[in-house]
Amino acid sequence: VFGEEMTGPNVVLLLLLGCIVTQQSYAAGKTFYQGLVYDQPSYWDTNTKYLNLTVMKQDLPIIAAKGFDQIGFRIEMGDLMLTWDPASNTATYDHQYCAKLKQIAHLLQQFNIAWVFNVHLGEDVPKGFPQSKFHKGYNDTAGVWHPGVWRGPPDLFVGQGVKEPLRRFHTFFARCIAKSNNPVRYYKYSFESCYPSFPNAFASVPMTEKFRHWAKTNNSDLAHWNARWNETNKKWGDVRLPGYINKRWNPFWKHSGLPAVNSNKQKWGDFWRFYLLGVLKHGTYGVSIGDIAASLRIGMPTAKTAFKHYKPVPHWFNMTDLTIEELREAYDLPINATALGIYATKEKDVNEQYLTSYIKDVKELAPPQLPILIWETGASTLTVGQSGQYDWVSIVSKVSHAEGLEGYDVWNFIDWTAKEMKDYKHTSFHLGLHFRNGTKKLAWDFWPTKN
Numbered sequence: 001v002f003g004e005e006m007t008g009p010n011v012v013l014l015l016l017l018g019c020i021v022t023q024q025s026y027a028a029g030k031t032f033y034q035g036l037v038y039d040q041p042s043y044w045d046t047n048t049k050y051l052n053l054t055v056m057k058q059d060l061p062i063i064a065a066k067g068f069d070q071i072g073f074r075i076e077m078g079d080l081m082l083t084w085d086p087a088s089n090t091a092t093y094d095h096q097y098c099a100k101l102k103q104i105a106h107l108l109q110q111f112n113i114a115w116v117f118n119v120h121l122g123e124d125v126p127k128g129f130p131q132s133k134f135h136k137g138y139n140d141t142a143g144v145w146h147p148g149v150w151r152g153p154p155d156l157f158v159g160q161g162v163k164e165p166l167r168r169f170h171t172f173f174a175r176c177i178a179k180s181n182n183p184v185r186y187y188k189y190s191f192e193s194c195y196p197s198f199p200n201a202f203a204s205v206p207m208t209e210k211f212r213h214w215a216k217t218n219n220s221d222l223a224h225w226n227a228r229w230n231e232t233n234k235k236w237g238d239v240r241l242p243g244y245i246n247k248r249w250n251p252f253w254k255h256s257g258l259p260a261v262n263s264n265k266q267k268w269g270d271f272w273r274f275y276l277l278g279v280l281k282h283g284t285y286g287v288s289i290g291d292i293a294a295s296l297r298i299g300m301p302t303a304k305t306a307f308k309h310y311k312p313v314p315h316w317f318n319m320t321d322l323t324i325e326e327l328r329e330a331y332d333l334p335i336n337a338t339a340l341g342i343y344a345t346k347e348k349d350v351n352e353q354y355l356t357s358y359i360k361d362v363k364e365l366a367p368p369q370l371p372i373l374i375w376e377t378g379a380s381t382l383t384v385g386q387s388g389q390y391d392w393v394s395i396v397s398k399v400s401h402a403e404g405l406e407g408y409d410v411w412n413f414i415d416w417t418a419k420e421m422k423d424y425k426h427t428s429f430h431l432g433l434h435f436r437n438g439t440k441k442l443a444w445d446f447w448p449t450k451n
Contacts, residue, residue: 049079049097056107064111066447070185071108072116072409077169078124080176084165085128091168098176105180116186121156121166130161157279158286159206166287167295174299183302188339188375189289190308194275196268196319199252202241207275210285212239214274229267242267269320276330290334308339308375312361324364331365337406338366339375344392345427347384355399363403371406378411379443380427386442389433393446 051073063071083092108115156162177184193201201207215225216236226233233239242263243249253260279286289307296303309331316322331338340362344350359372366372379392393410400408411431433444 049076049094049100051100051104053100053103053107056104060107060111060113064113065449068447069112070114070116072118072188073104074118074120075173076124077121077166078126078129080173081126081165081169083128084126084168086130086161086165089164091126091165091172093172098172098179101176102180105177105182109182114185115182116188117184118188121189125156126165126169129165130159156287158204158210163287163291166292167298170292170295171299174296174303176299177303178300183300184304186304186306186337187296188306188308189292190339191275191280191310192308195310196244197248199243199249200256202243203252203256203258204241208239208241210279211241211271211274212236214278214285215239215270228270230264231267242271265319265321269322272316272320272322272330273326277326281330281333293334304336306337306339306373306375307333307335308341309362309365312340312358313364314361327365328367332367335370338362338370338372340372341376342374343377343411343431344379344388345383347388350379350384350388350392350395352395352399355395356403359399359403359405372403373406374400374408376409376411378431380430381432381441382427382430389441390443390446393443397446 080094080097081091082094085091105115156166192198195201219225222233222236222239225231225239231239240258240261243253243258243261245253245260245262250260274285278284280289282288283291289305293303293305296305310316313324313327316327340359342355342358344354348354362372374396377392377396379389381389384392396408396410410433433441435441
């Protein structure tokens with residue numbers, strides 16, 4: 001079911017499916033989108049470049065029959081931009097891939113299905129790109145260290161010489177889409193590589209240097225920062241990015257060789273002032289989201305962007321000393337929609353209040369003029385069972401309508417790897433609405449198949 005046969009090395013498929021339920025109106029004539037995310041364990045190793053179009057043709061009638069009107073794809077910078085020469089400021093591109101994107105667009109049009117893109121920038125970069133993957137592994141939710149890289153480095157936004165190739169990539173990408181005559185609904189971005197739950201990013205040398213620059217610019221007295229952060233740095237070169245000492249971070253400290261630190265709320269608050277405001281918002285210390293959005297519009301003037309922020313209040317207040325005004329400024333980006341992600345990982349999460357509270361917290365920060373959509377959500381059958389998963393998608397649909405959201409996307413995790421699903425112990429491997437063999441779970445029938 002849904003593209004089980006694929007080609008290419010280490011390939012796995014990410015499909016974000018969405019739908020308009022007969023142009024269903026949810027508030028003042030607005031259109032409401034319902035969606036599904038199709039994914040599998042190693043989704044960070046692949047993209048639309050390896051999509052089997054024959055299988056896609058078989059899947060689209062099934063998708064359309066459920067009323068879905070949107071499929072989302074993932075793209076890597078290095079898939080479309082093959083090389084970058086900083087000396088001449090020139091790039092080479094994969095024009096065959098551009099042609100394949102046009103084929104995909106035409107297939108979607110046959111079923112009146114739109115598309116969105118989850119744009120991943122740092123996991124596969126062009127040859128010659130100034131920054132590359134820097135961390136050597138990641139630790140999972142159980143604190144187990146794994147080799148390899150699965151998140152793009154934040155160097156991509158703060159490294160030396162990255163702005164121009166990023167601009168060129170996005171402009172070329174948007175022009176490829178423009179040729180298809182099937183506009184992308186949203187290009188979605190986030191800063192997941194810098195989430196505290198992914199500590200590898202905090203070994204970044206370029207980001208450390210830019211953070212020191214930010215601190216010096218705001219107060220050149222190192223003693224001020226030592227007192228504020230409760231640290232004993234003897235020189236500016238000793239200043240590092242913040243960290244934690246806990247189950248998730250401890251393997252990182254062990255394998256990175258860095259001394260473990262447990263930073264206070266002031267240090268974490270200052271890091272986010274640097275990154276959310278100094279980089280992503282204003283572009284003072286790196287490439288901003290506005291820079292990216294503008295580059296897309298050069299290639300396609302109607303291009304729309306969405307940005308998925310980290311957790312809303314009160315999580316920020318528990319973790320940092322950021323003020324509500326600073327957080328609202330960080331959320332107020334030159335974008336077209338605010339995205340969020342939320343999952344029911346425990347049985348106690350499967351209730352309306354849990355989701356409603358989360359959405360209201362997002363609204364506390366998000367610009368009121370922008371639509372809000374749940375870019376990803378789900379419930380793992382490993383922890384809540386099939387009935388709990390069914391209840392969760394029912395809650396998501398009901399609450400999303402009640403809160404006036406633009407829509408939601410449910411993460412449908414299909415395992416197409418060699419191992420059986422029972423071999424996977426992490427809840428995320430069981431988010432899907434289908435089992436590994438393609439048979440449906442109870443929650444799949446929440447959306448009735450149209451005749």
